[in-house]
Amino acid sequence: MSQVTQPRVRRVWVVLGASVLSSLLLATPALAGDVQLSGLQSAPTHQRFIVKYRDGSAPVANTTALASSLKTAAAGIASNQGRALGLQQVRRLAVGSTVVRTDRALDQAESELLMRKLAADPNVEYVEVDQIMxxxxxxxxxxxxxxxxxxxxxxxxxxxxxxxxxxxxxxxxxxxxxxxxxxxxxxxxxxxxxxxxxxxxxxxxxxxxxxxxxxxxxxxxxxxxxxxxxxxxxxxxxxxxxxxxxxxxxxxxxxxxxxxxxxxxxxxxxxxxxxxxxxxxxxxxxxxxxxxxxxxxxxxxxxxxxxxxxxxxxxxxxxxxxxxxxxxxxxxxxxxxxxxxxxxxxxxxxxxxxxxxxxxxxxxxxxxxxxxxxxxxxxxxxxxxxxxxxxxxxxxxxxxxxxxxxxxxxxxxxxxxxxxxxxxxxxxxxxxxxx
Missing domain, CATH: 3.40.50.200 (Peptidase S8/S53 domain)
Known part of the structure; x- marks a missing residue:
């Protein structure tokens, strides 16, 4: 990367309270997919995530099943001014995973919660931030x-x-x-x-x-x-x-x-x-x-x-x-x-x-x-x-x-x-x- 075109990024750190973190962990089933959190700190808010559904699973073969999985995950996020979070597929990647996008920016705590909700679907292998390079x-x-x-x-x-x-x-x-x-x-x-x-x-x-x-x-x-x-x-x-x-x-x-x-x-x-x-x-x-x-x-x-x-x-x-x-x-x-x-x-x-x-x-x-x-x-x-x-x-x-x-x-x-x-x-x- 070029030094002259790489401004210093102001890091924004979010600390979750012990009770909130415990709730998140308890809410995650044993068969949850891998939640890759390293990209969360790259920006204060996120709207795009990468989800890998298991090969041959219903969300891969059926758009209705995919939409249902996304709707279930979004329902776990608090509404904003009375409006439920929207979460939709953007496209499939060449490596087999799926890009999804929320209809509003989520802060780091909300982003992590959504990622864990997505990973709670037993059809999911992993979830990560669609990080900006x-x-x-x-x-x-x-x-x-x-x-x-x-x-x-x-x-x-x-x-x-x-x-x-x-x-x-x-x-x-x-x-x-x-x-x-x-x-x-x-x-x-x-x-x-x-x-x-x-x-x-x-x-x-x-x-x-x-x-x-x-x-x-x-x-x-x-x-x-x-x-x-x-x-x-x-x-x-x-x-x-x-x-x-x-x-x-x-x-x-x-x-x-x-x-x-x-x-x-x-x-x-x-x-x-x-x-x-x-x-x-x-x-x-x-x-x-x-x-x-x-x-x-x-x-x-x-x-x-x-x-x-x-x-x-x-x-x-x-x-x-x-x-x-x-x-x-x-x-x-x-x-x-x-x-x-x-x-x-x-x-x-x-x-x-x-x-x-x-x-x-x-x-x-x-x-x-x-x-x-x-x-x-x-x-x-x-x-x-x-x-x-x-x-x-x-x-x-x-x-x-x-x-x-x-x-x-x-x-x-x-x-x-x-x-x-x-x-x-x-x-x-x-x-x-x-x-």
């Missing part, structure tokens, strides 16, 4: 000298000798991020992508999912995303990440890319205020060549996925199922470790098994002050003062530009690019474990 940035290119990560010091990735042997030809990297903008130093290496943002307000393109992965801008005003959350201009985060992976190189223009003959499939999941776990999970499945209901097949399945995004908590079952599916299809998943200067064990999806978690280093070869750390880190890469492709617009897209960003978001695409270099010269495709 946020963005976590010797050719003749004119600004190549400013790209210290491609230099020859001990702090760089020492890629220049590798370019004599590999440039990423024939390899596809999926950048799951804010989408892509028009850029002459990128366009030649961009393949058709997809927009997985299902929430129209987040998407800003007049609708839900579609085949246009263009970045419409992720700007927002003060308090728009949540109380106390300061406003921000558009980040063009996906364009910056894509440039580090595969900017067009040796074209006497701008910057170089790590694997400059690889191709990038831009997958849009982050918009205004971030993006939902459910959309990101479907994007991981699709990018790696899996099937997502209602979405055309990806004509260019990726050998590598870059996820420069994240949030707090533990790895959710939804993320893990999507990642495991991608790895099973032969796709290596590279994830930014996070910018909270804390142990990566608390940063999702970097803390999920089967990913490469990437920390950030400085031009002096030290850990960047913002970078997460710990035994869960697999590798580190340049992540401070990283120059790459960008856009000049403060809200909606403007002209093509370049800028330096800080963050583990900028470190991860260096690693994704190196994986592309490896795959481009491997006699046969390397498995994620081999990578």
């Amino acid at each position: 946020r963005a976590t940035l010797t050719p003749n290119d004119t600004r190549f000298s400013e790209q210290w990560g491609f230099g020859t010091s001990n702090a760089s990735i020492n890629v220049r000798p590798a370019w004599d042997k590999a440039t990423g030809t024939g390899v596809v990297v999926a950048v799951i991020d804010t989408g892509i903008t028009n850029h002459p130093d990128l366009n030649a290496n961009i393949l058709p992508g997809y927009d997985f943002i299902s929430d129209a307000a987040m998407a800003r393109d007049g609708g839900g999912r579609d085949s246009n992965p263009n970045d419409e801008g992720d700007w927002y005003g003060d308090n728009e995303c949540q109380a106390g959350y300061p406003g921000s201009n558009s980040s063009w985060h996906g364009t910056h990440v894509a440039g580090t992976v595969a900017a067009v190189t040796n074209n006497s223009t701008g910057v170089a890319g790590t694997a400059f003959n690889a191709k990038v499939v831009p997958v849009r999941v982050l918009g205004k205020c971030g993006g939902y776990t459910s959309d990101i999970a479907d994007a991981i499945v699709w990018a790696s060549g899996g099937t997502v209901s209602g979405v055309p097949a990806n004509a260019n399945p990726a050998e590598v996925i870059n996820l420069s995004l994240g949030g707090g908590g533990s790895c959710s079952t939804t993320y893990q199922n999507a990642i495991n599916g991608a790895v099973g299809r032969g796709t290596t998943v590279v994830v930014a470790a996070g910018n909270s200067n804390t142990n990566v064990s608390s940063s999702v999806p970097a803390n999920c098994p089967n990913v490469i978690a990437v920390a950030a280093t400085t031009s002096a070869g030290a850990r960047a002050s913002f970078s997460n750390y710990g035994t869960g880190i697999d590798i580190s890469a340049p992540g401070q003062g990283i120059l790459s492709t960008l856009n000049s617009g403060t809200t909606t897209p403007g002209s093509a530009s370049y800028a330096s960003y800080n963050g583990t978001s900028m470190a991860a695409p260096h690693v994704a690019g190196v994986v592309a270099l490896m795959q481009s010269v491997a006699p046969s495709p390397l498995s994620p474990a081999q990578v």
Whole structure:
């Protein structure tokens, strides 16, 4: 995730009284599904949840049974100004779970109670919050000298000798991020992508999912995303990440890319205020060549996925199922470790098994002050003062530009690019474990 686009989130903690907690526990039957509470602290209120019903159970096979299950759970929540809580299905995910949405925002205590009520149905395997993730940035290119990560010091990735042997030809990297903008130093290496943002307000393109992965801008005003959350201009985060992976190189223009003959499939999941776990999970499945209901097949399945995004908590079952599916299809998943200067064990999806978690280093070869750390880190890469492709617009897209960003978001695409270099010269495709 990019440091410059990751505002500090004000944590709101809710303490349940002993009597309330006892009542909740007593109300939960022995056969209740797993209630995954780690996502509750990510925001003061929630409206979307992910429910996994057991395969072959009535709610899976019958919409009436599903509606009944949701109605029963909602009935356990106190009414608001005399109006009962509404709870409806949004859609099924590619990993088999179901996204549900309440008709009003629930505070953390209400959200936990609803999750436990949902899990009380013996047909339910698990319930979790549909958590919002946020963005976590010797050719003749004119600004190549400013790209210290491609230099020859001990702090760089020492890629220049590798370019004599590999440039990423024939390899596809999926950048799951804010989408892509028009850029002459990128366009030649961009393949058709997809927009997985299902929430129209987040998407800003007049609708839900579609085949246009263009970045419409992720700007927002003060308090728009949540109380106390300061406003921000558009980040063009996906364009910056894509440039580090595969900017067009040796074209006497701008910057170089790590694997400059690889191709990038831009997958849009982050918009205004971030993006939902459910959309990101479907994007991981699709990018790696899996099937997502209602979405055309990806004509260019990726050998590598870059996820420069994240949030707090533990790895959710939804993320893990999507990642495991991608790895099973032969796709290596590279994830930014996070910018909270804390142990990566608390940063999702970097803390999920089967990913490469990437920390950030400085031009002096030290850990960047913002970078997460710990035994869960697999590798580190340049992540401070990283120059790459960008856009000049403060809200909606403007002209093509370049800028330096800080963050583990900028470190991860260096690693994704190196994986592309490896795959481009491997006699046969390397498995994620081999990578």
